[in-house]
Each structure stands twice: as structure tokens, then as C-alpha cells.
Amino acid sequence: MSLTSGPQRPAPPQQRHRVEHDMLGEVDVPAHAYYGAHTVRAVANFPLTGETLAARPYLIGALAAVKQAAARANAEVGALDGTRASAIEEACAEIRGGALREQFVVDLIQGGAGTSTNMNANEVVANRALELLGRPRGEYTALHPLDHVNLGQSTNDVYPTAVKLALDAHIAQLLAALAGLREAFAAKAAEFADVLKMGRTQLQDAVPMTLGQEFGAFAATLAEDEQRLAEARLLLHELNLGGTAIGTGLNARPGYRERALEHLRRLTGTPTLVSSPDLIEATQDVGVFVQLSGALKRIAVKLSKICNDLRLLSSGPQAGLGEISLPPRQAGSSIMPGKVNPVIPEAVNQIAFEVIGNDVTVTLAAEGGQLQLNAFEPVIYRSLSAGLDHLTAGIGVLTEACVRGITADRDRLARTVAASTGVVTALSPALGYETACALALEAHHTGRPALDLVRERALLTEAELRALTSPAALSGRPAAH
Structure with missing residues (x-):
């Protein structure tokens, strides 16, 4: 069955809500919603950032992949009947394809170590699966968000697994952007290979070099960052799926963990996914996120330094260094006619400042974990995903709107060296x-x-x-x- 995820037709007045319940009592759920009672409570509890899960399609897709893999594994170990498993799988496949994204309405920052995110996913999958079975939304006696969609799982293994998969997809995009910027700097290095200029230390004239060497150094430092980021990415492939609540695997059938992981490899196309050798340690430890945050901070620091250099080298143009010219992108002043500012490097500088600040957030959140679980993974994920998104976008803009169009004032550089x-x-x-x-x-x-x-x-x-x-x-x- 196909699904159109466009606007829903308003329900008749008497059907604008359906009544669901959780351990705290009854809850009114909008009749059109694929989410349920737990999600409604979470929306009321966490009106914090205005950023919902819907803004993070990689995470939604990762959650759906985990639920799909779990359904297959549970069917294979005899914990879930084939009819329910097939309906859950089909619902997950639709969500992975982009359907029902607007139904993921929980704020990215939430208490409960990601429980609200997991419940939002469980309810959306369950209600879409119910439709596929010809049942109305909310008829959980036929297919339940917890008993069936969340079978053999806990937020404490589902959420970090999905976060790692989502970040892995983010990193692939950032690596591609870094490679593009590196290649653009390498092309400029070749273009400027014969252009002599003065090198500077402590902002004072040092010894001559070529402008090509200066740009080649930018390319080389970015190549180092690509390697460090790729190394951090591989660490994300160690998962605690199957550990359930604290890593003991309670309530998961024998064989479930291995089968779920194998199906997740196939669904994501990532053959390097492995199970942690110690699921208890893996459930409480967030060191991989600290390492990834450090890699992003390293990129941000070096990228900001490059942008500082571009702004210095293009300063003036008459009263500054004026050795290179950046492509003019917009008028630079509301009062000074003819002024053009280095707006692209300035924007990237600000993204770098944000990433550096996010690293502090990740550090504090990682340190704040207690005993068998870290409750602060939501803010860790938000910080890392925002940094990855913004770095990727900023690097793309820097490459296309700035670096590719840089020119050199060869005559001025020659005069400077001679003098x-x-x-x-x-x-x-x-x-x-x-x-x-x-x-x-x-x-x-x-x-x-x-x-x-x-x-x-x-x-x-x-x-x-x-x-x-x-x-x-x-x-x-x-x-x-």
C-alpha cells in the first residue's frame, strides 16, 4: 500500500480527537495524528527549542531502520508473528522513504535520555502499521507501539544506535564538502604556483614563498581533517543494539541481537556495523560522541584560521594587504559607497564559533552521565547534528562563492617582494x-x-x-x- 503524507482532511467535529491512555491516565490525541499518548505528553512537557525531530530526517530514517531490523529479527526468533512483522516493516520502509516526517513532533531536547523520541517513533510506526492491516489508528489491541514495535528493545539501545546511524550519514555529507573545498584550494595552489609573495610570521615580513604554497597548505590541512573525521566516523559503527535497558539484554530473545544487527547492516548498506564487546559499558559510555565533537572542533578551528587568512590577505584593498581579491558578493556598507566586505569567510567564522561552543556542551553532557546511562544524549545529538549541518553548508558556500573565484594581484605581490x-x-x-x-x-x-x-x-x-x-x-x- 502507498501512503500520501500530505495534509489530512479535517475529521468531523465529533472525531477531532481519539482517547488514548498511558500509565498517567487518559490523553486526548488529535484524530489525524499517527503519534499517540506518550508523544502528546512529550510535546506538552518539552516546548524548549522549537526544533522537532521532523527537522532531522537522518535521525527519523535511522529510527525507522532500527525498528525495521528489530521486526525482522523478532519474527525470525519467534517473538513476533509474521503479519504484524510485515506491517511494521512496510510502515518503516515508508518512513525511511520520507513519509510521515511531519508526525515526528517531539522537541530535540528532552528529558528521559531520548525516551520521548523512541516513543514518538514507536507510535507513528504502530499507527501506520495498523492502517496497513485495515485497522483504525489507536487500536493497539491489534498492534501495540510497545508490545510489538518496541519488542526486544529499550530507548537505551534504540536511541544511541539511531543517533550513531544518523551522525554517520551527516558525516558522509561533511566529508564530501571538505573534499570539494580541498580540491578548490589545490586548484588555486596550481594556478598561483609561480606567484612570489612574502610569507609572514607574527604579522611581520618573514621570507618569500609562493602564493601557490600558501593555498597548498590550506589544502593539506583540510586533507588531515578529512582523515581525522573518517577515523571518528568508524567509531560510530560500534553499537549497543540488543543490550536493552542497561546492556544485559533483558527481554530480548536469544539470537535477536545478532539478527537485528545483520538486518541493520543490510538496510543501511553499512557492512562495518558491529556489536560492542561489552554492552553494559557501551550503554553508559558516550566517549565516541566526545571524540567526534573534538574532530568537528578541530575542523572548525582550522577552517576559521583559513578564513582569517583570506580576510587578511584580501584586506584593504588599497590600505591593507590587498594581495588577493575575493569575489564581491554584496554591498558592504549602508554609509560607505563602494565598500565590499569578505562576507563569506565572516559567515564561516561564525559557524566555527558555534561548533567550538557546541563542543563544550557535548563535553559537559558526557561528563554528566551517571551510573548505567547518560541521560543527556539528546543535547549531545542536537549539538553534533547542528555542527555537521552548518559546517557542511558553510564549507559548500565557502567553496563555491569564495575560493573558486579568488584572484591574485600579481604586480602588487612582485613589488612587495622586491621592496x-x-x-x-x-x-x-x-x-x-x-x-x-x-x-x-x-x-x-x-x-x-x-x-x-x-x-x-x-x-x-x-x-x-x-x-x-x-x-x-x-x-x-x-x-x-
Whole structure:
């Protein structure tokens, strides 16, 4: 059966609600809703961020995959009859395909270690499965959210498993974005390979290099981040599914854990998913999220440093460094005509600041766990997923709207190298440190190029000077043949 997840036709006035119950009593549930009593209570309890599960399709898909794998495994071990299992599977497959996303209405931050998220998923799957069986929503005697959809499971193994799967999908997108930015910087490195400029340390002239080397370093540092992120991603593939409440596997049939994990591998297309060797430890430990957060912070810090460099190198343009030009994207001032600001790097800087702050949140939430469970995984997930989303989007914008369009002021860079006292460093081995230092000081005080002073005093022949100040010699690159 197919499902249209568009707007529902309003129910007649007498049917605008159905009555469900939980351990606290009866609850009015909107008649059109696929969620149930537990979700209604959670919506009332946690009106916190305005961000609901519906804003996180990766998590919804992961939850549905876990429920689908569990239904298959429970049917195979004889805990669930084939009719109910098939209906649950079909409902989960529809949800994984994007249906009923608007029915996931619980706030991302919630008490209960993710129980409200798990219950929202159980109820939506159950009510859609009931429809597939020809039953009305809420007729839980036929198929129950807990007795059947949540069979052999607990929030404490379902939620962290789904979170890991969701983050894994997020990371795949971020890795692709990082690769695109790295390639864009590498292309600029090749384009600017013959452009000499002054390198700087502590914002002071140091020694010459090429602009290509500067951009090549950006590419290299991003390659390192890709590797560290990929390593952190692999740690997410160790799961505690089947551990149920605290890792003992209580209420799960023998063989369920192995079968559920195998089905989850097939459903997600991730053959590297494995079961934790100690499910009790895995249920209480969130170290993998701390490590992932650290990898994201590393990316954010280095990305922000790159953006700082781009802003410095393009500053001015007349009264600043003005060595490169960033693509103009919008008018920069409401009062200063003609001003253009480096708005793309500035935006990425702010994303980096957010990710760095989120790392503190993840750290505190991880430390706050107690005994056999960490109750703060919802804020951990929200922090990590937001960082992944925003980094991915920001890197994409930086690549396409900034880096690919960067140009170099070759004439200005050449003049800067010729006039800089930093070029004297290249002459120091031939002239001696004391002579080179005196030349640099005189050039600085008089404003005359140091190379002119060398020529006037015949300290080196023209051939020697050319050899020592060639682009290859100054940048440390092999000479072209």
C-alpha cells in the first residue's frame, strides 16, 4: 500500500480527537495524528527549542531502520508473528522513504535520555502499521507501539544506535564538502604556483614563498581533517543494539541481537556495523560522541584560521594587504559607497564559533552521565547534528562563492617582494648574517630596496643575485626544466 503524507482532511467535529491512555491516565490525541499518548505528553512537557525531530530526517530514517531490523529479527526468533512483522516493516520502509516526517513532533531536547523520541517513533510506526492491516489508528489491541514495535528493545539501545546511524550519514555529507573545498584550494595552489609573495610570521615580513604554497597548505590541512573525521566516523559503527535497558539484554530473545544487527547492516548498506564487546559499558559510555565533537572542533578551528587568512590577505584593498581579491558578493556598507566586505569567510567564522561552543556542551553532557546511562544524549545529538549541518553548508558556500573565484594581484605581490627586507634572508648565507642584518636595517630606514643596496656595493654579482632570488630559490621549489 502507498501512503500520501500530505495534509489530512479535517475529521468531523465529533472525531477531532481519539482517547488514548498511558500509565498517567487518559490523553486526548488529535484524530489525524499517527503519534499517540506518550508523544502528546512529550510535546506538552518539552516546548524548549522549537526544533522537532521532523527537522532531522537522518535521525527519523535511522529510527525507522532500527525498528525495521528489530521486526525482522523478532519474527525470525519467534517473538513476533509474521503479519504484524510485515506491517511494521512496510510502515518503516515508508518512513525511511520520507513519509510521515511531519508526525515526528517531539522537541530535540528532552528529558528521559531520548525516551520521548523512541516513543514518538514507536507510535507513528504502530499507527501506520495498523492502517496497513485495515485497522483504525489507536487500536493497539491489534498492534501495540510497545508490545510489538518496541519488542526486544529499550530507548537505551534504540536511541544511541539511531543517533550513531544518523551522525554517520551527516558525516558522509561533511566529508564530501571538505573534499570539494580541498580540491578548490589545490586548484588555486596550481594556478598561483609561480606567484612570489612574502610569507609572514607574527604579522611581520618573514621570507618569500609562493602564493601557490600558501593555498597548498590550506589544502593539506583540510586533507588531515578529512582523515581525522573518517577515523571518528568508524567509531560510530560500534553499537549497543540488543543490550536493552542497561546492556544485559533483558527481554530480548536469544539470537535477536545478532539478527537485528545483520538486518541493520543490510538496510543501511553499512557492512562495518558491529556489536560492542561489552554492552553494559557501551550503554553508559558516550566517549565516541566526545571524540567526534573534538574532530568537528578541530575542523572548525582550522577552517576559521583559513578564513582569517583570506580576510587578511584580501584586506584593504588599497590600505591593507590587498594581495588577493575575493569575489564581491554584496554591498558592504549602508554609509560607505563602494565598500565590499569578505562576507563569506565572516559567515564561516561564525559557524566555527558555534561548533567550538557546541563542543563544550557535548563535553559537559558526557561528563554528566551517571551510573548505567547518560541521560543527556539528546543535547549531545542536537549539538553534533547542528555542527555537521552548518559546517557542511558553510564549507559548500565557502567553496563555491569564495575560493573558486579568488584572484591574485600579481604586480602588487612582485613589488612587495622586491621592496621587502625579508628577501635579505635569502642572501644571508652568501653575505653573512651581520652584513645581511645591516642591509635590512638600512633598507628599512631609507625605504630603498635591499637588492638595490647590494648592487650598489657590488656585494654580489648579478648572476649570483639572480640565482639567490629566483622564484625557485626563494620558495624552496625545484627549478623548472
